[in-house]
Amino acid sequence: MIAVIGLVVGVVAGLIFHPSVPAELTPYLPIAVVAALDALSGALRALLDGQFDDKVFVVSFLSNVLVAAFIVFLGDQLGVGSQLSTAVVVVLGIRIFSNAAAIRRRLFKA
Amino acid sequence: MTLLREVMDHPLDPGYAEAAAEKAHGTRRRTWSGRAVTAVIALALGIAIVMAVAALRAPEPKEAKALDNLRTQAQQRQNQAKALASENATLAAEVGGLVGRGQSAQGSGADALALAAGTTAVQGPGLVITITQSQQAGGTSADLVQADDLEVVANGLWQAGAEAVGINGVRLTATSAISEAGQSIQVDLQPVVSPFRISAIGDAEAMETGLARTDGGTRLAVLRNDVGASVDEATSSRIDLPGSGAAAALYYASAPPTATATPTAPASGTAKPKHKTKSKATATPTRNAASATPSRTAAELGRTGAGGGKETTP
Structure with a gap:
């Protein structure tokens, strides 16, 4: 639970203080946000399954965001940035959908 | 597929x-330090994600910068254009003065001619038609006020007996052209923007009723109902219209021999030479190059419609 509390506090702090992102990081932001959504949906599903774990959540969140950003960075260097972004979005999108479906089944039994 | x-x-x-x-x-052991690290990382991730979302929702700084650049450039160009216009006006006044001095030898008829030709400023009672473009106007030309609209209305005013007409402070003369360059409207190559104030000096009541009977009145109704522009007609006890400066220099047109024989009838003789002036004006290279569509002169059309120099008698 401590990870969730930390995340919420971090979100609130970010909303209050409006820190700005360095310009060179901007290309990776959309993918990072999608990766974060994937980690969040996974965490929610694990919570409903009774398997939630702080450490796994934080590690998967961090690694998701970093790996997604790194793939886009690599793609940019190779000149296939937009294609790789699409690949990452597709994979993460499918995962978000499947997790959302599992959450829905668990919540509504349908 | 396994993937x-x-x-x-x-x-x-x-x-x-x-x-x-x-x-x-x-078999799981949780230490307090481990929990602390987890919490700190979660905190950092929360802040980072909010930063990312905020940055994505903010407008692109590059675009904003480019927009700023364009704005300042537009401002500079406008200032330049204003400076050049005022310089042009002073030079034109100078030329007009010199021409006037030269013509004064030819008699006082020159002053009346200059007044009628629109080269000198005039004032008097009249009608002011204000056409304001709708704010919701989209990019389509169907809901924008176009050069053609101003042209038709100006023609209608001439037909209704206007003695001097100006659009947004630009005087219409025998050689004026109302043209379109892209989406902007130019009167005598000077851009005019909404609200368009078409001022006409003359008998306001007669013009108001007369205009309703012309194509100009019909077009105003179209503008009001179909285009969505707001159209306002107001009588004014005093309208000031500037002169166009010096009359266009004539290189090709000259009076026919018969006309030179009767110099005593300037008012009735204006109708024919006006046509020549116009065709000459469109033939000069500068005018052709700059105006996108050398459209019909409002004044010219009005003159042919009014029939025979009716408007040149003040």
């Missing part, structure tokens, strides 16, 4: 299952 099946069937991180199994066996 897709993996993604579809096992979207949940396997780590969660392992952690749960460890917990069930009781």
Whole structure:
């Protein structure tokens, strides 16, 4: 639970203080946000399954965001940035959908 | 396919299952330092994600910068254009003065001619038609006021007996052209923007009723009802219209021999030479190059419609 509390506090702090992102990081932001959504949906599903774990959540969140950003960075260097972004979005999108479906089944039994 | 099946069937991180199994066996040890690290990382991630979302929702700084650049450039160009216009006006006044001095030898008829030709400023009562473009106007030309509209209305005013007409402070003369360059409207190559104030000096009541009978009145109704522009007609006890400066220099047109024989009838003789002036004006290279569509002169059309120099008698 401590990870969730930390995340919420971090979100609130970010909303209050409006820190700005360095310009060179901007290309990776959309993918990072999608990766974060994937980690969040996974965490929610694990919570409903009774398997939630702080450490796994934080590690998967961090690694998701970093790996997604790194793939886009690599793609940019190779000149296939937009294609790789699409690949990452597709994979993460499918995962978000499947997790959302599992959450829905668990919540509504349908 | 295995990859897709993996993604579809096992979207949940396997780590969660392992952690749960460890917990069930009781082999999991949690230290306070570990929890603290977890909390700190979670905090940092929360802040980072909010930063990312905020940055994505903010407008692109590059675009904003480019927009600023364009704005300042437009401002500079406008200032330049204003400076050049005022310089042009002073030079034109100078030329007009010199021409006037030269013509004064030819008699006082020159002053009346200059007044009628629109080269000198005039004032008097009249009618002011204000056409304001709708704010919701989209990019389509169907809901924008166009050069053609101003032209038709100006023609209608001439027909209705206007003695001097100006659009947004630009005097219409025998050689004026109302043209369109892209989406902007130019009167005598000077851009005019909404609200368009078409001022006409003359008998206001007669013009108001007369205009309703012309194409100009019809067009105003179209503008009001179909285009969505607001059209306002107001009588004014005093309208000031500037002169166009010096009359266009004539290089090709000259009076026919018969006309020179009767110099005493300037008012009735204006109708024919006006046509020549106009065709000459469009033939000069500068005018042709700059105006996108050398459209019909409002004044010219009005003159042919009014029939025979009616408007030149003040």
